[in-house]
Amino acid sequence: MPHTNYRFSFGPWNISEGADPFGPDVRPAFPHEEKYALFRTLGFEGVQFHDDDVVPGIDGLSASQISAKAGEVKTILENQGLTAEFVAPRLWFAPQTVDGGYTSNSASDREYAWDRTQKSIDIANTLGSKAIVLWLAREGTYMREAKDAKLAYQRILETINRVLEYDKDIEIWIEPKPNEPTDQAYVPTIGHTLALSYASTDHTRVKGLIESAHAILAGLDPSDEMAFALAHDKLASVHLNDQNGLKYDQDKNFGAANLRAAFNQVRVLEESGYGSRGEFIGLDVKAVRTQGGSPVTAHLTNSREIFLHLVEKSRTYDMALVAQYREARDYEALEAYTIRHLLGL
């Protein structure tokens, strides 16, 4: 199999001011417009967007104003040699989304969620991106009795079908996550995602985006989650990062908490030829609050570098030896070999 030449992407939110729920910004604001010039020099050619990353203040703007602003960003991307990977409706900031978007108990709030989704599709088209991403942030509950869960799942499926109907080319990539900000989220795993895909009116356009940390938060192994999507040819993108167990969503650097689990993600992607059809290696890594300077970008270049080192580890993993150990069912020897390989011994 020819070796994949990986393309990398991240979203402008990954270059952040360092605020967390317990404290304000620790670095001066760095406007998105100035971020685009950094991508290529950092080794990235794809940009991931929320609708309001492209069009700030989107709720107060008319359709033509939104389209004009998206057009401006498209020109910036072209000038920088960048590709818009996807646009995600941000359905977790506005007052209309406090109880969720598509699954809100309020009909007018559900309409607001649809409106933002439609706008995201229009922006994606202007940017030349083929997909919207649904990270279903507030589609879930804190108190289980607060929503009719069956109805909620039906509403999510209805929304998917509505998108497929609204635009005959757009793809929907669902990014599952089991919790945070809600106590329990609907669509917590890639299994849920693909069930929705197959239940939709055009499953070929409904795929998954797997974030390593989200799989870990669900108590699952990210590489197996990826393999599941790959087995269905439905892994559209990834958010590689890391997570130190069942805590808040940490978005640590790729490989920083569990190098072996990171290796297995890279190995599974490599073995299936992920990326050979232009799929991006997306990174969703957070700049730590303690890091000085502005903009802070080392977490991005470090994560990208670790990924590439692990690609090398994957390409030099002795598959004949692995086959031999599997055949002999000597998984002790297989594990010892794998660890030695990762340690460079």
Ligand code: 3MF
């Ligand atoms: C949430 C996330 C988000 C989504 C992004 C795209 C900050 O845990 O990972 O990243 O990926 O909002 O929908």
Ligand code: MG
């Ligand atoms: Mg993410």
